[in-house]
Amino acid sequence: MTDSRSGNQHRAQAKAWxxxxxxxxxxxxxxDREIGWTPYLWLVYLSFFFIEWFFRPVPVWELALSGLALAVFIGAYFRSFWVGSRQRLRMIVLxxxxxxxxxxINSGGIVFFIYAAATAGTLLPRSLALGTMAAVILVVLAQSAYLGLPLQYWLVGTVIGGFVGLANLYYTGVSSENAALRLSQQEVQALAATRERERISRDLHDLLGQSLALMSLKAQLARRLIDRDPQQAEAELHIIEEQAREALQQVRDAVRGYRRASLASExxxxxxxxxxxxxEFDYELPEQPLPADVDAELALxxxxxxxxxxxxxxxxHCRLTVRPSGQDLHFHFSDDGNPGMIEEGNGLSGMRQRIAGxxxxxxxxxxxxxxxQATLPNALATQTPSGEKDKAA
Structure with missing residues (x-):
């Protein structure tokens, strides 16, 4: 009990920090999941900026100027993750x-060109990215030649900057393709929803159109007969009542069918x-059809x-396996994420009740x-080819 309380206290302190x-x-x-925490990792390149300070005295004015330059750079660096290509180009120029x-003043300042070239690789379209990277590398070469910097300095700015920039160019292309794929999938889902609504409207029209038209005619006939032949009018009203009851049952059956989920479709x-x-999601379903109630509940x-x-x-990565074993059915869903503290509720109680039912x-x-994990005993024992329960002979 003490260990449990201590563990909870440590977790609470960690959350507070x-x-x-x-x-x-x-x-x-x-x-953005694609950005994650990696931008902090790339700040390691700033270590190049401080190498020279270990080998010479640094005056106060240089410290002040370097601090100002780093502050402006950090602001531009993180701002570039929020803006589009046009504003990002301004961050690159800055x-x-x-x-x-x-x-x-400090030859380690060559590192800023690495960040400029790396950010250039994230621009769209691709031609703008390549042109901007080339311009940054030309600036590095021109200044290195003008200042007479040693070979290792301008190689750092060109080779590393170009390499990281090209890597970002590749991943930006992949990210754009993934975004286009997600958009396409959303469009497919929207089209599917539209078609489903159209199907429902057609079904309801087919179910109710003829019945309502016939009930309207019967009602008109009953109204004309109510004075001349009350018995016949009453018979017509009984027919209308039966047709209304039948139409209502048809609508209920249709709605029940729409609401019923399918494990395969889900x-x-x-x-x-x-x-x-x-x-990633892999799933394995049984080849034989499941009873309708089992299929619907497992889908939910x-x-x-x-x-x-x-x-x-x-x-x-997630995986679903639904396998029969004898007359039992085993349902197993797993993922490799961090579930945190599982509490009854938020869907778990609903799952438990469905399986218990x-x-x-x-x-x-x-x-x-x-x-x-769920095990349904005798889930397949009453299965027939039509998906209904067997009737004992």
Missing amino acids: ARPLLAIHRRLLPD TTLIGLAITP SADAHLSLVSQEV VLREAVTNVLRHSRAE LGGRFHVSTEQGLHI
């Missing part, structure tokens, strides 16, 4: 000017949603599990990711 750091992080960088101003939707967020369990991945776990067992574990 992390909260202001996360707040600063959100101000410096946009919430960084290049800082390099031109500082390098005559798995395909999950694959589309997860891949669009760069999460899968939907809730995928929602948890997209909102909380930051997983990179089918007479199954439900288990959740968080060891090396989230694992959701």
Whole structure:
């Protein structure tokens, strides 16, 4: 009990320390999974700027000027992650000017050209990126020749800057293709939703159109007969009542069919949603059809599990296996993310109730990711080719 409390206290302290750091992080960088935390790593190149100071005295005015240059550069560096190519080009020009101003004083200022070339690789279109990188490298060569810098300095600015810039150019292209793919997937989903709405409207028209038209004619006939032949009018009203009841039942059956989920279709939707967020998803479903109630409930369990991945776990890979074993059915969903502290609720209770309603067992574990397991005993025992329960002879 003491260890548990101590662990909770340590976690609370860690969260308290992390909260202001996360707040600063959100101000410096946009919430983009493709950007992540790597921009902080690239600041390691600034170590080149300070090498020369270990071998000579540094006057106060140079410290002040260098501090101002670094402050302006840091602001431009993080600002470049928030703006488009046109404004980012201004950040590149500003960084290049800082390099031109500082390098005559401190040859380590060549590092600013590396950042300028690296940022140039993120510009769009590709021709603008290549042209800007070439311009930065030409500036490095021209200033190095003018100042007579040693070979290793201008090689650092050109080779490393060009290499990182070309790498960024490649990954920017990949990122643009991924964004286009996500947009295409969203368009496909929107078109699918539109077609589904059109299908529902056609179905409802087919179901109700004839019935309502016939009821309207019967109502008119009953109104004309109500004085001349009350018994016949009453018979017509009974027919209208039966037709209304039948039409209502047809609508209820149709709506029930729309609401009923399918494990196969839900798995395909999950694959589309997860891949669009760069999460791999593999799934294995049984070849034989499942009973309709089991199929629908497991589909909703899968939907809730995928929602948890997209909102909380930051997983990179998920897997679903649904395998029969005898007359039992085993459902296992897993991911490699960080599930955090699992609490009953937020969908877990709903999953548990769905499985319990089918007479199954439900288990959740968080060891090396989230694992959701369910076993449905005799889930296939009443299966027939038509998907209905067998009727005992």
